Amino acid sequence: MKRLFAYPYILWMGIFIVVPLLLVVYYSVTATGPDGNTIFTFDHFRRFFAPITPGMDQPLRERIFVSVALRSIRLALQSTGICLLLGYPVAYIMTRKEYSEKSVLLFMLLVPMWMNFLLRTYAWLTILERNGLVNQLLSRMGLPMIDILYTDAAVLLGMVYNFLPFMILPIYTSLKKMDPRLIEAAQDLGAGGVSVFARVVFPLSLPGVISGITMVFMPGAATFIISNLLGGQQYFLLGNLVEMQFLNVGDWHFGSAIAVIMMLLMVASMVILSLFDKGENQGRSTII
Amino acid sequence: MNRIIDLVDVSMTYGKQTVLNHVDLYINQNEFLTLLGPSGCGKTTTLRIIGGFEQPTTGDVLFNGTSILHTPPHKRPLNTIFQRYALFPHLDVAGNVAFGLKIKKKPREVINKKIADMLRLVNLEGYESRSTLSLSGGQQQRVAIARALANEPQVLLLDEPLGALDLQLRKEMQVELKNMQRELGITFVFVTHDQEEALTMSDTIAVMNEGRILQIGKPEDIYNEPKNAFVARFIGESNILEGIMREDFRVSFANAEFACIDKGFAQNEAVDIVVRPEDVRICAQNEGRVKGRVTQVIFKGVHYEMHVEAQGFLWKIHSTVQAPAGEEVGLDIAPDLIHVMKKENGKRNTESGIKGAEGSAS
Ligand SMILES: Nc1ncnc2c1ncn2[C@@H]1O[C@H](COP(=O)(O)OP(=O)(O)O)[C@@H](O)[C@H]1O
Ligand SMILES: [Mg+2]
Numbered sequence: 197m198k199r200l201f202a203y204p205y206i207l208w209m210g211i212f213i214v215v216p217l218l219l220v221v222y223y224s225v226t227a228t229g230p231d232g233n234t235i236f237t238f239d240h241f242r243r244f245f246a247p248i249t250p251g252m253d254q255p256l257r258e259r260i261f262v263s264v265a266l267r268s269i270r271l272a273l274q275s276t277g278i279c280l281l282l283g284y285p286v287a288y289i290m291t292r293k294e295y296s297e298k299s300v301l302l303f304m305l306l307v308p309m310w311m312n313f314l315l316r317t318y319a320w321l322t323i324l325e326r327n328g329l330v331n332q333l334l335s336r337m338g339l340p341m342i343d344i345l346y347t348d349a350a351v352l353l354g355m356v357y358n359f360l361p362f363m364i365l366p367i368y369t370s371l372k373k374m375d376p377r378l379i380e381a382a383q384d385l386g387a388g389g390v391s392v393f394a395r396v397v398f399p400l401s402l403p404g405v406i407s408g409i410t411m412v413f414m415p416g417a418a419t420f421i422i423s424n425l426l427g428g429q430q431y432f433l434l435g436n437l438v439e440m441q442f443l444n445v446g447d448w449h450f451g452s453a454i455a456v457i458m459m460l461l462m463v464a465s466m467v468i469l470s471l472f473d474k475g476e477n478q479g480r481s482t483i484i
Numbered sequence: 485m486n487r488i489i490d491l492v493d494v495s496m497t498y499g500k501q502t503v504l505n506h507v508d509l510y511i512n513q514n515e516f517l518t519l520l521g522p523s524g525c526g527k528t529t530t531l532r533i534i535g536g537f538e539q540p541t542t543g544d545v546l547f548n549g550t551s552i553l554h555t556p557p558h559k560r561p562l563n564t565i566f567q568r569y570a571l572f573p574h575l576d577v578a579g580n581v582a583f584g585l586k587i588k589k590k591p592r593e594v595i596n597k598k599i600a601d602m603l604r605l606v607n608l609e610g611y612e613s614r615s616t617l618s619l620s621g622g623q624q625q626r627v628a629i630a631r632a633l634a635n636e637p638q639v640l641l642l643d644e645p646l647g648a649l650d651l652q653l654r655k656e657m658q659v660e661l662k663n664m665q666r667e668l669g670i671t672f673v674f675v676t677h678d679q680e681e682a683l684t685m686s687d688t689i690a691v692m693n694e695g696r697i698l699q700i701g702k703p704e705d706i707y708n709e710p711k712n713a714f715v716a717r718f719i720g721e722s723n724i725l726e727g728i729m730r731e732d733f734r735v736s737f738a739n740a741e742f743a744c745i746d747k748g749f750a751q752n753e754a755v756d757i758v759v760r761p762e763d764v765r766i767c768a769q770n771e772g773r774v775k776g777r778v779t780q781v782i783f784k785g786v787h788y789e790m791h792v793e794a795q796g797f798l799w800k801i802h803s804t805v806q807a808p809a810g811e812e813v814g815l816d817i818a819p820d821l822i823h824v825m826k827k828e829n830g831k832r833n834t835e836s837g838i839k840g841a842e843g844s845a846s
Contacts, residue, residue, distance in 0.1 A: 381570040383557040385584035
């Protein structure tokens with residue numbers, strides 16, 4: 197009987213997840229041959245790793261697409277790191293009685309998420325631009341103006357801003373679920389504040405930390421809107437490359453190949469993360 | 485004997501609710517002291533105050549004569565077995581047992597030896613690398629004991645440690661814990677609501693109700709000489725009747741006059757009378773002071789339990805000789821087996837009913 201109810205769900209998954217995925221893979225390994233028929237090829241992948249002009253002697257990391265990929269990974273890692281450093285303490289504070297009872301902090305965290313993602317990011321434009329809020333404040337105080345819009349820093353800021361809740365919430369959940377008597381047990385056995393955190397609280401919150409990392413790193417590595425708005429038209433991340441191939445250049449085959457490379461990157465990062473998560477799966481949000 | 489822990493006039497209130505009401509209690513070195521009382525009477529709170537997890541609203545806690553009121557739990561030389569063990573789920577059995585020693589930065593060899601010793605003590609050899617989640621309740625219990633004892637505490641606090649175990653295992657663990665306490669020479673402060681468990685294991689029992697200690701003493705004394713009707717009712721079975729103290733050594737209850745060994749009450753003071761079921765003698769109707777009729781006989785193995793109805797009161801009587809149901813019998817009670825106690829006034833105990841009970845541990 198149960199299986200019957202699962203069918204619509206399986207159908208939904210098939211149409212919206214499996215079929216598009218197969219299409220992307222299909223496009224990434226095919227090309228239109230000289231006589232108009234479809235041929236099987238790895239050329240698109242080769243092109244991704246190739247120098248800009250054939251035969252040119254260029255180190256791998258300087259090659260145009262590879263360097264974009266590296267920048268994507270770097271920014272995703274940086275934003276994940278910053279989100280973790282900012283988010284963990286916030287999640288920790290939120291579990292304290294004074295706050296959790298009123299859930300003010302949780303509310304403040306969720307309110308911006310009700311606003312459209314694009315609008316939220318646009319708002320940063322007006323804050324960061326030459327005559328924006330930040331610079332007006334700075335000049336009011338007699339300080340030199342800064343130009344961070346259309347730099348790495350602005351993109352990073354946008355990513356941290358948008359993804360921080362996805363770091364805080366799973367950590368908060370795993371901390372909240374923790375039995376407070378375990379902390380008392382640790383204290384009872386002689387652990388002071390630092391030991392309690394290092395030996396009990398943090399290890400038990402690891403599943404939340406890992407979900408948080410996953411939920412920030414993945415969209416971070418794939419984003420194209422944030423980089424487009426806050427990094428400018430010339431700012432390229434992997435996501436922007438894919439977008440450009442599909443919408444501007446119209447090379448679906450190469451676009452698909454980049455998308456596949458991105459997906460492999462995600463799978464690799466999840467495999468690495470799962471090595472840290474010793475299988476207990478507690479407090480883990482369903483990401484896969 | 486040395487006092488190791490002193491609770492001095494400790495009170496605890498949560499908002500308007502008084503959870504502990506002027507508790508005075510001292511615990512001797514190497515003593516097995518049990519806090520016994522119904523659920524919600526403040527046993528856990530008392531233990532948590534000793535452990536340092538709660539601050540009393542007023543009063544002081546002394547350890548070997550010096551106040552530890554402001555010593556945080558991790559600096560107190562005592563360990564706790566929590567009500568549901570609170571084992572660390574991310575550590576294996578050895579990791580749990582070694583937890584306290586690692587914090588004290590003991591050398592590797594010392595820790596390993598201690599783990600082995602402790603697991604032998606609690607009969608869990610070979611379980612070092614097992615996950616605590618894969619253990620049965622009884623095994624988790626043993627790990628919790630090993631984890632606490634590995635720190636060589638001077639005092640071990642145990643909060644209903646056997647509550648989650650089935651009866652058989654519970655009886656075994658009662659004996660094991662008691663033996664462990666004797667061998668290691670550690671002071672145990674044990675919490676339970678099970679009077680039988682308290683009577684079996686303890687050197688000293690403190691009976692609590694509604695945030696007060698009603699009586700404290702050896703198990704035999706508490707059983708034989710309950711200080712008031714609550715203690716009598718809570719420990720063992722008893723017949724509790726209303727009575728009037730006519731004069732010293734003479735009391736009347738159940739429409740009869742009895743000789744007793746109590747004195748010092750006001751003339752015609754209303755009192756509570758407690759008589760244990762095994763202390764009522766059944767005799768021929770014309771020989772007894774009270775006349776009644778057996779309504780029910782239940783065979784209990786070692787003895788019979790008989791219910792005798794006499795002038796509206798249903799007596800519970802234990803005897804190895806049975807009087808058949810329906811028989812008219814007489815009842816008699818020897819003077820020293822009649823326990824006369826001051827009335828409990830309403831719900832709260834009055835001064836006089838309680839005061840004498842505090843701090844009378846030997
Ligand atoms: N943190 C707390 N806040 C409010 N009331 C509490 C708290 N802890 C215990 N109590 C109350 O104190 C009373 C005694 O509790 P406790 O010491 O746990 O009793 P016991 O262990 O004897 O069952 C109970 O009525 C309980 O509801
Ligand atoms: Mg309790």
